[in-house]
Amino acid sequence: MSGRFITFEGIDGSGKTTACSFAAAWLRKQGRSVEQTREPGGSPTAEELRSLLLKSQIEPRAELLLFVAARVENIVHTVAPALAAGCDVICDRYWDSTLAYQVGARGLDAGLVENLRSALDLPEPELTILMDLDPQHPRLSQPDLLDDDHLDNAGLAFQRRIREAFLDLSRRHAERYVVIDANAPLKQVSGCLEAALSERLS
Ligand code: TYD
Secondary structure, three states: OOOOEEEEEOOOOOOHHHHHHHHHHHHHHOOOOEEEEEOOOOOHHHHHHHHHHHHOOOOHHHHHHHHHHHHHHHHHHHHHHHHHOOOEEEEEOOHHHHHHHHHHHOOOOHHHHHHHHHHHOOOOOOEEEEEEOOOOOHHHHOHHHOOOOOOOOOOHHHHHHHHHHHHHHHHHOOOOEEEEEOOOOHHHHHHHHHHHHHHHHO
16 A cells, blocks of 8 residues: 655744654554655755755756755655655655746746646645745744754845735645645644644545
8 A cells, every 4th residue: 555645834933843754654654654754855966955045046947947856855765755655755845846936936937847847747745734834923033943044034025925825825735735824832732733644544
């Protein structure tokens, strides 16, 4: 039996990483084997591309292709083998991040991304959890929540465009999306996550 492919999305500092670990622990409690990965990253080459992407100012089309190159590496070396072995895979960001950041916020052509996506024919997630955070929420002003990279410092208006793009994706793909209010207190966020996981994955 093939594993389930679950992705987490959200603006920078929305609590995705904590939510991914929470979901992995929840699935393991259900007796599932779980592989946790992230994008960009998840394989040695993809992690090298991640370092490059997070520290350099790259022309937006070149940046898009590097995110996609890292994605192919992550899928081929980490995600696909785990799914084939029956593990559930939790991936911190996937194609929807490309649509939200490169198309929604940086203004690249949606057709370009859609063409790459359909030509590459990578697995589709069966569940996507959006950690929906208001960019003005105090969480974001806690410096320890932010990495020291140019993408995280791109500003409030940029984060607002990304949030809107994710919310739009969640409406257009309601069948695979669950939206979690990440502005809520941590206990409430984990309660909502647990309810979503048990409804969609039990
Ligand atoms: P991540 O480490 O998940 O950021 P954070 O932990 O702050 O949420 O992702 C690194 C950055 O890369 C993040 O700002 C979003 C960006 N990104 C894109 O612009 N396009 C993509 O396709 C992906 C996967 C990430």
